[in-house]
Amino acid sequence: MNLRKYITLTRAGMMESLHFRTSAFVTILGNMIYLVIIYYLWKAIYASTGTGIVNGMTFEATMIYLVLATALFYFMEMYLVWNMGRDIQSGGIVLKLIRPMSFKKYMFFSCSGSFVMSFFMTFVPTALIVYFVTNGAIYLGSNLLFFIISVIFGLLINFYVDFFVGTICLYTESVWGINIMKEVVVLLLSGASIPLAFFPESLRNVVMVLPFQAIYNTPLNLLIRHNLNNFDRITMIGIQLFWVVILSIITSLFWKKAVRQITVNGG
Amino acid sequence: MEKIITLNDVTKEFKVLNRKEGLRGSIKDLFSRDYNIVRAVCNISMEVSRGEIVGYLGPNGAGKSTTIKMMTGVLEPTSGEILVNGMVPYIKRTQNAQNIGVVFGQRSQLWWALPVIESFNILKDIYQVSDRNYSDMMELYTSLVDIEDILHKPVRQLSLGQRTLSDILAAFLHNPSTVFLDEPTIGLDVSMKGKIRKLVKALNKEKNTTVILTTHDMGDVDALCRRIVIIDKGSLLYDNDIENLKGFFGSYRTVKVRLGREAEELTKENLKRLANELQQKLLDTHPEVNSLTAISNESWIDVLVHEDEIDIMKVVNSIQEHYKIYDLKLEEISTESVIRKIYEGEMQ
Ligand SMILES: Nc1ncnc2c1ncn2[C@@H]1O[C@H](COP(=O)(O)OP(=O)(O)O)[C@@H](O)[C@H]1O
Numbered sequence A: 001m002n003l004r005k006y007i008t009l010t011r012a013g014m015m016e017s018l019h020f021r022t023s024a025f026v027t028i029l030g031n032m033i034y035l036v037i038i039y040y041l042w043k044a045i046y047a048s049t050g051t052g053i054v055n056g057m058t059f060e061a062t063m064i065y066l067v068l069a070t071a072l073f074y075f076m077e078m079y080l081v082w083n084m085g086r087d088i089q090s091g092g093i094v095l096k097l098i099r100p101m102s103f104k105k106y107m108f109f110s111c112s113g114s115f116v117m118s119f120f121m122t123f124v125p126t127a128l129i130v131y132f133v134t135n136g137a138i139y140l141g142s143n144l145l146f147f148i149i150s151v152i153f154g155l156l157i158n159f160y161v162d163f164f165v166g167t168i169c170l171y172t173e174s175v176w177g178i179n180i181m182k183e184v185v186v187l188l189l190s191g192a193s194i195p196l197a198f199f200p201e202s203l204r205n206v207v208m209v210l211p212f213q214a215i216y217n218t219p220l221n222l223l224i225r226h227n228l229n230n231f232d233r234i235t236m237i238g239i240q241l242f243w244v245v246i247l248s249i250i251t252s253l254f255w256k257k258a259v260r261q262i263t264v265n266g267g
Numbered sequence B: 001m002e003k004i005i006t007l008n009d010v011t012k013e014f015k016v017l018n019r020k021e022g023l024r025g026s027i028k029d030l031f032s033r034d035y036n037i038v039r040a041v042c043n044i045s046m047e048v049s050r051g052e053i054v055g056y057l058g059p060n061g062a063g064k065s066t067t068i069k070m071m072t073g074v075l076e077p078t079s080g081e082i083l084v085n086g087m088v089p090y091i092k093r094t095q096n097a098q099n100i101g102v103v104f105g106q107r108s109q110l111w112w113a114l115p116v117i118e119s120f121n122i123l124k125d126i127y128q129v130s131d132r133n134y135s136d137m138m139e140l141y142t143s144l145v146d147i148e149d150i151l152h153k154p155v156r157q158l159s160l161g162q163r164t165l166s167d168i169l170a171a172f173l174h175n176p177s178t179v180f181l182d183e184p185t186i187g188l189d190v191s192m193k194g195k196i197r198k199l200v201k202a203l204n205k206e207k208n209t210t211v212i213l214t215t216h217d218m219g220d221v222d223a224l225c226r227r228i229v230i231i232d233k234g235s236l237l238y239d240n241d242i243e244n245l246k247g248f249f250g251s252y253r254t255v256k257v258r259l260g261r262e263a264e265e266l267t268k269e270n271l272k273r274l275a276n277e278l279q280q281k282l283l284d285t286h287p288e289v290n291s292l293t294a295i296s297n298e299s300w301i302d303v304l305v306h307e308d309e310i311d312i313m314k315v316v317n318s319i320q321e322h323y324k325i326y327d328l329k330l331e332e333i334s335t336e337s338v339i340r341k342i343y344e345g346e347m348q
C-alpha cells in the first residue's frame, strides 16, 4: 500500500480544519458549558448519597473521567454518518466513488486530518489541565503508551461503527433519525456520558461484550486507573484489536453489498 | 483503431418508490412496496476510439448522466456489458478510476476551503503522478490558459467559470485515457465557454485523450465534436459524424436577421416574443409552409426554412414587408436546429 496516497488526505483534512477555526471555538465553548452542567449534576448526585464514594469512585475520579471522556468525544466525533448521509442524498458521493481507492479508506483518511488536529487542540490541552489541576491524578508512565495505542484502536472502532450506520443510509436515504439513534446508543453504551462503574451489574455485563465500550471506556481506564497490571492492559487492548478486525470485515462486506444498489441522485 | 470504450446493449433501470402525499402518506411510504421501474438507459450500444471527442447529446432526462455514471463504474448496469480500457468499470472501479477523469458541471471535486494548487497537489498524490509528469502537465496548462491568479485562491472564492476551469484541469491532471465532461459549460458566459472549448480541444490533441462530452450548448458541439451520439428517453437515436447529420437536412437553410437598430438592446424575452411574432406572421402569409420556425439566438433571429417548401427569397421579402431588416445572413442549417429537429422526431 502506497502510504503517500492516503497521508495526503490526512494533510488535506488538517489544512481544512485550520480553515474552520471559528467552528473549533464554538465546539470548545459548547464543551465548557457541558462540563459545567455535569459538574453540578454529579455534585448533586454525590451530595444526595451522603457518602464520598459511589460505586467505588470518588467525586474527583468521576469528574476526571468525565472531563477526559468529553475531550475524547470531541476528538473522535467526525460527523461521518451525517456526511455520508448528505453525500448519498445529494448524489455528491459520486465524486468520492471516482477516486482510485476504496471508499472506506477515502473516508477514513479524509477524516483523519481533523483527528490529528483536534487531538492536539482539544484533547492534549484538556489532559494537561486535568493533570495540573488535580496534582498528578494522571500519572506519567507506561500507561501513556498503552493509552495512545488504545486511542487509535478506539478511533478505528468508532469509525467502523459510524461507517456501518452511514452505509444503512444507502437503503433508507434518511439520516437524521438514524444518526440520533446511533449517537444515543454509542454515548450511553461506550461509557462516554456515564462511567460504566455506575451501570447495574446486569447491564454492565451486556455492555462489556459489545464493541462500544472499547471506544471510550478502554482508553480512559488505561490512562487513569492506577491498579492495572500489564496483563490487564494487554487483555484490554487485545479485546479492542478483536473488535477492530471483526468490524473492519463486517463494514467491508456490508458496504460491498450496499453499494450495488446505490442510485446516485441528481445530475 | 484502438477501442477505449465499448457499450453492448446496456440498460439501466431505477426502482423508484411511488410516494404518497402528506404526512399520512409519508408514514404509509415506510411500509410501501409500491415501486415504479424507471428505465433511464435502454439497450444502448456504441464504441469509442482513443482520441475521439464524442458529443453525447439529448434533452433533459434522456439518460446521459446515467450512462456516464455507468462508464465511470459508479452505477452497475441492469443488463448489458461495458468495457472501459478493457475493464468492466463496475467491478474494477478503483483501477478504472486511475485511467479516467470526470467533471460534473454542477459539482466540484476540489477541496472547497483550500487553494486550487493544494487540490492539485492532493490529486497528484492520490493518482500517484510522478513529479516529472506533474510539472510537464502544469507547464502545458500554463501555456494553454492563464491560471496564475486562480491557482492560489481558495476554491470557494472562485467564480463559477474559474471553478469549472480548475475542475477540468483537475480531471486531466493524471493524464487519464478518457475524460467524461457532464455539462461542463452550464451557466458560463460566452468568453469562459470559449476558453474551456479551446482548453479541451488542446488537451485532447496534445495528450490524445478521449473525451465524452454532454452539453446543451451546440456551440460546444460545433467547436469540439466530429462525432455525435444522440439519445432520448434512454434510447439511441443517432450515432454518426456531425456532417453526415447535416446532410440529412441539406435542403434546410437558416436566414439570420436582425430587426431594427435596437436589436442589441432588446431583452431576451422581448427578442423571443419578436421571434414568435415573426414566425406567426410568416406562417400566416404562406399557408403552404409547415416546417418554418423562427427562434431567437443571441441578438439574432434564426428563421429555419425548408427550401423544398418555399424559396428563400420569398421568405426574406415577407420579412421585409413586416419589419425593417437591419442585418441579414444566410447559413447552412445550424447544429442547434438539427438537434432540435431530431428531438422533435423528424428523423425516422
Ligand atoms: N437516482 C435515480 N433514481 C431514480 N431515477 C433516476 C435517478 N437518476 C436518474 N433517474 C432518472 O433517469 C432518467 C435519466 O436521468 P439522467 O441520466 O440524469 O438524464 P440526463 O443526464 O440525460 O439529463 C430520468 O428520467 C431520471 O429521472
Ligand SMILES: [Mg+2]
Pocket: A267, B064, B065, B066, B182
Ligand atoms: Mg445530466
